[in-house]
Amino acid sequence: MLSAVRTTLEPSLDPAAYPFVTRVRVRFAETDAMGVAHHGSYLPWLEEARVAYLRETGHPYTAVRADGFDIAVVECHVRYRASALFEDELAVHCLVAPPTGATFEIGYLVLRGDEAIATAVTVHAYLESATGRPRRPPEWVRDISTASH
Amino acid sequence: MLSAVRTTLEPSLDPAAYPFVTRVRVRFAETDAMGVAHHGSYLPWLEEARVAYLRETGHPYTAVRADGFDIAVVECHVRYRASALFEDELAVHCLVAPPTGATFEIGYLVLRGDEAIATAVTVHAYLESATGRPRRPPEWVRDISTASH
Amino acid sequence: MLSAVRTTLEPSLDPAAYPFVTRVRVRFAETDAMGVAHHGSYLPWLEEARVAYLRETGHPYTAVRADGFDIAVVECHVRYRASALFEDELAVHCLVAPPTGATFEIGYLVLRGDEAIATAVTVHAYLESATGRPRRPPEWVRDISTASH
Amino acid sequence: MLSAVRTTLEPSLDPAAYPFVTRVRVRFAETDAMGVAHHGSYLPWLEEARVAYLRETGHPYTAVRADGFDIAVVECHVRYRASALFEDELAVHCLVAPPTGATFEIGYLVLRGDEAIATAVTVHAYLESATGRPRRPPEWVRDISTASH
Numbered sequence: 001m002l003s004a005v006r007t008t009l010e011p012s013l014d015p016a017a018y019p020f021v022t023r024v025r026v027r028f029a030e031t032d033a034m035g036v037a038h039h040g041s042y043l044p045w046l047e048e049a050r051v052a053y054l055r056e057t058g059h060p061y062t063a064v065r066a067d068g069f070d071i072a073v074v075e076c077h078v079r080y081r082a083s084a085l086f087e088d089e090l091a092v093h094c095l096v097a098p099p100t101g102a103t104f105e106i107g108y109l110v111l112r113g114d115e116a117i118a119t120a121v122t123v124h125a126y127l128e129s130a131t132g133r134p135r136r137p138p139e140w141v142r143d144i145s146t147a148s149h
Numbered sequence: 150m151l152s153a154v155r156t157t158l159e160p161s162l163d164p165a166a167y168p169f170v171t172r173v174r175v176r177f178a179e180t181d182a183m184g185v186a187h188h189g190s191y192l193p194w195l196e197e198a199r200v201a202y203l204r205e206t207g208h209p210y211t212a213v214r215a216d217g218f219d220i221a222v223v224e225c226h227v228r229y230r231a232s233a234l235f236e237d238e239l240a241v242h243c244l245v246a247p248p249t250g251a252t253f254e255i256g257y258l259v260l261r262g263d264e265a266i267a268t269a270v271t272v273h274a275y276l277e278s279a280t281g282r283p284r285r286p287p288e289w290v291r292d293i294s295t296a297s298h
Numbered sequence: 299m300l301s302a303v304r305t306t307l308e309p310s311l312d313p314a315a316y317p318f319v320t321r322v323r324v325r326f327a328e329t330d331a332m333g334v335a336h337h338g339s340y341l342p343w344l345e346e347a348r349v350a351y352l353r354e355t356g357h358p359y360t361a362v363r364a365d366g367f368d369i370a371v372v373e374c375h376v377r378y379r380a381s382a383l384f385e386d387e388l389a390v391h392c393l394v395a396p397p398t399g400a401t402f403e404i405g406y407l408v409l410r411g412d413e414a415i416a417t418a419v420t421v422h423a424y425l426e427s428a429t430g431r432p433r434r435p436p437e438w439v440r441d442i443s444t445a446s447h
Numbered sequence: 448m449l450s451a452v453r454t455t456l457e458p459s460l461d462p463a464a465y466p467f468v469t470r471v472r473v474r475f476a477e478t479d480a481m482g483v484a485h486h487g488s489y490l491p492w493l494e495e496a497r498v499a500y501l502r503e504t505g506h507p508y509t510a511v512r513a514d515g516f517d518i519a520v521v522e523c524h525v526r527y528r529a530s531a532l533f534e535d536e537l538a539v540h541c542l543v544a545p546p547t548g549a550t551f552e553i554g555y556l557v558l559r560g561d562e563a564i565a566t567a568v569t570v571h572a573y574l575e576s577a578t579g580r581p582r583r584p585p586e587w588v589r590d591i592s593t594a595s596h
Contacts, residue, residue, distance in 0.1 A: 025495075027491050027494065027495055027498075028330055028331065028336075028491075028494055028498060028508070029330065029336050029338050029490070029491035029494055030491075031330050031331035032326055032327065032329050032330065032331070033214075033326065033329035033330070033331070033333045033334075033384055034219055034221070034278075035331045036331075038326075038327050039192065039222040039225060040189060040192035040193055040196075040327050043188065043189035043192065043476070044189055044474050044475075044476040044477075047189075047474065047475055047476055048472075048474055051474075051475060051534070055534075060534065061475070061533075061534070062533065062534050065182075070183055072183070072229070073188040073229060074228070074229050075226070075227065075228050075229065076188060076225070076226070076227050077224070077225070077226045077227075078224065078225050078226075079223070079224050080221070080222060080223050080224065083281075086331055086508075086509065087498070087502075087507065087508070087509050129183075132232075174346075176342050176345065176346055176349075177342075177345055177349060177359070177479055177480065177485075178341070178342035178345055178479065178485055178487050179342075180479050180480035181475055181476065181478050181479065181480070182475065182478035182479070182480070182482045182483075182533055184480045185480075187475075187476050189476050192327070193325050193326075193327040193328075196325065196326055196327055197323075197325055200325075200326060200385070204385075209385065210326070210384075210385070211384065211385050235359075235360065235480055236349070236353075236358065236359070236360050331512075332517055332519070332576075337490065337520040337523060338487060338490035338491055338494075341486065341487035341490065342487055345487075363480075368481055370481070370527070371486040371527060372526070372527050373524070373525065373526050373527065374486060374523070374524070374525050375522070375523070375524045375525075376522065376523050376524075377521070377522050378519070378520060378521050378522065381579075427481075430530075
């Protein structure tokens with residue numbers, strides 16, 4: 001069940017493989033009693049990166065929603081490679097993989113300096129907001145996608 | 150990289166496959182502007198389920214930490230199968246898989262009534278808090294694990 | 299500016315002053331690097347308490363929203379009196395004060411056993427969802443309110 | 448009880464009254480099913496502003512903690528004046544009021560363009576981390592404070 005996705009995207013540890021990067025700083029609210037960023041805090045960072053990427057490519061998510069669509073998260077996969085600490089500045093690299101059918105994947109590399117903090121993949125469906133029905137992602141998703149990765 | 154782990158645990162869609170269940174109710178704070186529970190909200194629910202399971206089996210996480218250890222999340226994989234709505238009562242089923250080396254996996258099934266809302270796997274390392282070094286999980290992790298799943 | 303509101307409600311330290319109580323357990327995700335529950339974590343607990351109170355009195359918030367209204371938070375005031383720790387079981391007591399004009403206040407006492415963890419007041423406006431316009435709160439708000447506190 | 452604080456700080460609606468400003472962009476994870484930023488999302492923004500202010504004045508919070516102290520939030524008061532939406536860019540202005548005894552207050556004005564989204568006050572205690580005992584705030588707190596506001 002989770003295995004269906006396995007074959008598609010392997011996020012690279014090389015930042016040069018990614019066309020886009022955004023920066024986040026770890027908030028105190030995002031830490032936990034282990035003294036590090038809570039594993040749940042990473043999902044909003046990934047979201048911030050892909051939202052910023054869409055905005056930069058001229059397809060802001062607010063416009064997608066105004067057109068009557070949503071981009072739902074249907075899967076997320078995160079590998080935590082090192083702890084992130086309060087006040088750390090992180091670079092969140094991302095790329096969009098070419099759509100396959102009704103879904104598409106986004107890959108991420110989170111770096112602190114040269115150190116890999118996390119790699120991740122999210123899988124998305126393009127939905128009609130009114131009905132929740134999946135729709136073929138528009139052409140621009142393919143256009144901004146990174147063919148080889 | 151992410152693929153290496155995926156071979157191990159396939160969370161069942163049958164709640165009878167899980168030895169433990171806890172219940173959560175979707176908070177308004179956990180919803181987003183799509184009108185459904187945000188995908189990031191699920192991670193604290195999974196955490197709540199495994200923390201409750203440890204507590205029930207006589208190994209509360211507070212005791213683990215008082216003994217000088219942490220149970221870190223090294224991976225998480227979530228498959229969102231249906232939207233959860235504000236005020237929904239969800240049953241979060243979980244099981245611990247037998248440890249393999251230094252890590253162990255926990256599988257989850259999130260149900261609303263009979264409907265599968267999500268399945269998930271988290272991968273954990275047992276760490277010495279002072280040093281952050283991985284340690285072999287204690288025997289009780291194997292004892293509470295579900296052999297066949 | 300903030301002072302205008304403060305005159306109304308002074309949340310009591312006596313749990314008997316409150317008609318309703320709900321229980322929450324501090325999640326690990328709600329802690330921070332100080333090792334205690336983050337101050338921002340309390341707001342969802344207060345929300346959970348008032349949502350549960352509305353549900354119990356036969357006015358679930360989902361019905362309010364289905365009728366085309368929202369209950370917006372226009373102010374919140376929290377006094378943190380003692381730290382809450384991971385796994386603490388907290389009792390969140392609440393009461394609704396009689397509406398005055400277009401707004402109404404809700405008072406809270408958060409206890410761990412006999413110890414006051416926090417007191418709080420939230421101020422709410424009753425809004426038409428479509429327009430965002432404030433409306434007089436319906437009669438049931440007065441009916442469930444606690445006259446003397 | 449909440450009234451004790453009332454007299455001290457009245458956050459100005461004039462951004463020129465504040466020595467510091469930081470910018471945040473509303474994350475999708477911070478919205479709720481009303482389609483606006485959840486009221487609980489504001490607390491991390493205020494925290495981000497004061498943490499950035501301390502950093503800029505040469506007193507990063509990480510150094511405070513490394514020295515064995517914590518700056519606890521003992522009260523927070525937020526007045527929500529207009530809704531913030533997904534992707535909104537907000538300016539979070541803040542000032543530190545001169546300490547009075549063991550505590551000090553920080554005032555905030557959150558703007559979207561010229562529009563006041565929120566005003567807020569947080570009250571802080573300076574604590575010895577090991578014991579949790581309140582200590583007189585160090586001189587630099589007075590030094591960075593804004594005398595008249």
